[in-house]
Amino acid sequence: MELLRFTTAGSVDDGKSTLIGRLLYDSKSIFEDQIEAIEKAGRNQGKSEIDLALLTDGLRAEREQGITIDVAYRYFATPKRKFIIADTPGHIQYTRNMVTGASTANLAIILIDARNGVIEQTLRHAYIASLLQIPHIVVCINKMDLVDYDEAVYEKIKKQFESFAPKLEVRDIKFIPISALKGDNVVEPSENMPWYRGTTLMYLLENIYIKGDYNHTDARFPVQYVIRPQSEEFHDYRGYAGRIDGGIFKVGDKIKVLPSGLESKIKSIDTLNEKLDFAFAPQSVSITVEDDIDISRGDMIVKPNNLPVQSQDITAMISWFNERPLQVRGKYILRHTTNEVKCIIQEVKFKMDINSMNKNTEDKEIKMNDIGKIKIKTAKPLFFDAYRKNRNTGSFILIDDITNETVGAGMIVTDKA
Amino acid sequence: MNNYHLNHLRELEAESIFVFREVAAQFDNPVILFSGGKDSIVMFHLARKAFYPAKVPIPLLHIDTGHNFEETIKFRDNLVEKYGVKLYVGSVQKTIDEGKVREETGYNASRNVLQTTTLLDSIEEHKFDAAMGGGRRDEEKARAKERFFSHRDEFGQWDPKNQRPELWNLFNGKKRMGEHFRVFPLSNWTELDVWQYIYMEDIEIPNLYFTHKREVFERDGVLLATAPFMTLKPNEKTEILDVRCRTIGDITNTGLTRSKADNLKDIIDEIAAERTTERGQRLDDKRSETAMEDRKKEGYF
Secondary structure, eight states: OEEEEEEEEOOTTSSHHHHHHHHHHHTTOSOHHHHHHHHHHHHHTTOOSOOTHHHHOOSHHHHHHTOOOSOEEEEEEOSSEEEEEEEOOSSTTHHHHHHHHHTTOSEEEEEEETTTOSOHHHHHHHHHHHHTTOSEEEEEEEOGGGGTTOHHHHHHHHHHHHHHGGGSOOSEEEEEEOBTTTTBTTTBOOSSOTTOOSOOHHHHHHHSOOTTSSOOSSOEEEOOEEEOOOSSTTTTOOEEEEEOOBSEEETTOEEEEETTOOEEEEEEEEOSSOEESEEETTOEEEEEESSOOOOOTTOEEEBTTBOOEEEEEEEEEEEEOOSSOOOTTOEEEEEETTEEEEEEEEEEEEEEETTTTEEESSOOOOOTTOEEEEEEEEEEEEEEOOTTTOTTTTEEEEEOTTTOOEEEEEEEEOSOO | OOOOOOOHHHHHHHHHHHHHHHHHHHOSSEEEEOOSSHHHHHHHHHHHHHHTTSOOOSOEEEEEOSOOOHHHHHHHHHHHHHHTOOEEEEEHHHHHHTTSSOOOOSTTOOSTTTHHHHHHHHHHHHTOSEEEOOOOTTSOTTGGGOOSEEEEOTTOOOOGGGOOOOBTTBOOOOOOTTOEEEEOTTTTOOHHHHHHHHHHHTOOOOGGGSOEEEEEEEETTEEEEOOTTOOOOTTOOOEEEEEEESSOOOTTTBOEEEOOOOSHHHHHHHHHHOOSOGGGGBGGGSSOTTHHHHHHHHTOO
16 A cells, blocks of 8 residues: 555635544544544534534644644555555645645645636645655545536636646646536546546545655765674674665665765665665665764765765745744754754845745845745755755754744755756 | 555554654653553553664653552563563642642542642653653544643643644744643544554453443433442442443543453444544543643643
8 A cells, every 4th residue: 555645725614624624524534522522522512513623723722713723744544555644724824734644644635615716826726846856745525515516617727727737847737627516526427527537535545646746866864873782793883774765775875974075885775674786765664884983963875876866055945834934144053964063044036935935036035935946055065966856955044043943944946957 | 665654553654653752852851651552552562662672761650549440550560571661650649638639529529630749740750851641633623732742831831722733743932941842743643543543552451441240320410330439329320331441541430331342353443434533432521611621731641
């Protein structure tokens, strides 16, 4: 069984909670005691019908105010796949939450209300999905029951969306006309829309090809932890533990260690269960090398013929999370792979107006929920790839060194990509 | 076609191992919260994988309510001896004796809430800076909002409305003196994942999870085990039934399931067909709609 992580984006009242409720309900992932609990909560709020939104709103304040505050993770499985949904709220701190949910997703569902068509928020959702390089986007045109299941409405919205798609960097976009409330094309094919020849949403989620989503080309192994048992049996053992962020490593492969530049060969790839002949992203393994060289946390093991960029100068798109705006000339802690360095913000190139997708070079103050392009200088070199090439070696977070809060998320841009 | 692909259990495993190693690297004095239940047993198994061939470098902490199933304690002690790991025990009885908390009274008296004080005292006493728990987001609605690295202030409190954003696999464990973190490596696992993994990896678990005959009584629709410190209401009758535990906690609030499942395959079939949640059988969660959120804010597991 494979694992698919997806995120759902929609604006207020476009039926996102109903859709999630439908997926959970129809896949029998909602339990009787949960139904009882939300029925009871609904009665307390004076609602007569069962409100599936209460399934996703977990905190007291969310229920009291009828809003979603934070990303909530939901789980369901079918015989084919296990799914993790990052359910992100439509309004409060919208960008921050959607960026967070999108960072680990293979797929994004963007909901559009068929009555309203493409609106400003749709553009924002699409832009963030593209910025975060979510490999697959499914645009669900919802509430088709309220527009008489009219093909012309669907086609018009599809064209609207496609007209700005060239501005996005998305490899795979699909469209599905649905009614989350009535269940059309969610799990069961719709009898009301015989003109639609595509698959249902559930079929798509279960079958979309995701084996190509991990980078298996560029070998990257950030060293996370050094294992030294110092026991009788493993007297001189030094294992470099970590999670493979890209590519494939085989026993006998020539490797290069950054930043030292020293080269060696892979002696073994160890796990508790067995010794492996090869390992690939996203496996967590422990690697030993032939030569006795100094390797520690924060170093990166790569292959000599395929090196990441090594530099102290980084250009990146930044998404800002904190009430205190980004400070130009300000110093932050930058966490990238297993590395942590001090950095200084050199320049804001532009702020992105995500409603129009225009670059603003006049007002360049990056405030909470803003996105912009910045230049950073780090206190020591980092080893990275363009975010487009590798979502793990191309991403970083900024941490405020006084409050310790995570204040921003960065996606590295390089000249090459 | 390549075969460079992991199934869902191996992908979850890789993620959890990453979290264990990140904790070992980012914190000075982490600890694994160990209850003897299946989730903490899976946690320990993943810890062994994370640090192999070295011993698990992180000690265990058991918050002991004194109201245990005997089998759990035996299992715990065997595991500690077999793998040479250090065990700390925080005693709720001691917290009561010291007058820091008062025992609940009445039929539904439980030491569940009292555990929080013992847990926070243990964390302070041993200066643990990260306490790793087996909590899963699928368990409960407040847990669904939990981070892998969850920040706690110096009073051990959780502020769910003001959590640090957590992106990619970049975990921010920075804190001030006196603050600590709760870390949840099993965040993305479901109950079924845990059982399938136990089966796949052939992990030893206490016999309580398999069918056995036990003296039980029914209260609020939940079957509970009889024990010396449990007071029966006048209308409650005991009977001996074939039962097993779906979850193991304090004996006073662990509901038992009628079952004849004596092997992991049968248990997995039962769980897959189950129509109520795991925590639906825990009396501690039945106290109110936001029972878990309220306890978690105070510093509960």
